[in-house]
């Protein structure tokens with residue numbers, strides 16, 4: 216069992232949990248992920264590592280409560296336990312000394328992006344950071360990202376804070392030369408940023424949240440096409456160069472279980488589903 220040491224509501228339906236596991240914390244790097252199973256009947260949910268505290272022996276992850284399992288997870292509190300946590304899984308993000316790096320985070324993904332940004336800053340990169348959210352109320356980790364940024368921008372889909380949408384990035388890209396870019400967010404945001412960086416041939420690393428089951432290369436559920444080749448997001452990624460990613464195929468594959476996911480979420484909401492506490 217893995218104990219939840221702290222739980223923080225970052226925004227409506229977006230939470231940060233800190234899990235006790237010195238073992239996972241010691242091995243974790245920015246860009247890697249965990250797979251959580253809440254109880255013995257639970258589905259496996261992949262969540263990106265948002266930070267570690269080596270003194271406390273904890274690993275943190277931020278999640279958006281969007282479906283049955285993440286809504287169940289949102290009902291747990293500090294002191295409760297989760298049955299299984301596997302990790303760290305996947306490859307670490309590239310955090311070398313590139314020069315000037317553009318970082319774009321969308322919604323809940325701003326939390327794990329901060330973990331990547333801290334490592335890039337440590338390696339003496341200049342960081343131009345964009346924190347984005349659907350509305351001003353959905354923004355998370357804005358202050359943290361601002362603290363490591365040499366230049367900082369905010370964007371919301373509805374324009375309630377900062378720039379309206381990500382179109383302003385076209386001007387940012389025109390005005391300065393970047394050596395590397397990192398984008399973490401929903402697929403629509405990854406695709407949009409890559410469309411803007413492609414004309415500059417800017418290597419734009421994107422974290423692909425394809426549907427995953429085992430997370431260890433056994434099931435093939437997380438197949439993505441990158442550079443015309445089939446890759447497993449869990450083993451070969453989850454970070455890939457977005458210039459080579461077939462985003463249209465990724466979107467189609469992510470929607471495969473949509474009717475079942477909607478039904479499970481509806482039943483969960485109606486029954487007020489919980490999880491066994493340990």
Ligand SMILES: Cc1cc2nc3c(=O)[nH]c(=O)nc-3n(C[C@H](O)[C@H](O)[C@H](O)COP(=O)(O)OP(=O)(O)OC[C@H]3O[C@@H](n4cnc5c(N)ncnc54)[C@H](O)[C@@H]3O)c2cc1C
Pocket residue numbers: 248258259260261262263264276277278279280281282283284285286323324327423424425426427453469470473475476477479480
């Ligand atoms: C490597 C990886 C890292 C991830 N990191 C994070 C993270 O740090 N924070 C976070 O909030 N979410 C993250 N996700 C997405 C998260 O795993 C899903 O939101 C979660 O599995 C949904 O489970 P559910 O049962 O609550 O909802 P479901 O009912 O299974 O799905 C609800 C909605 O979420 C979408 N969804 C389901 N599974 C995924 C998935 N694997 N990726 C993207 N969308 C999905 C569905 O299309 C549906 O619209 C990550 C996914 C992967 C593969």
Ligand code: FES
Pocket residue numbers: 426427428429430431432433434435436437438447448449450
């Ligand atoms: S999740 Fe099974 S192969 Fe990647």
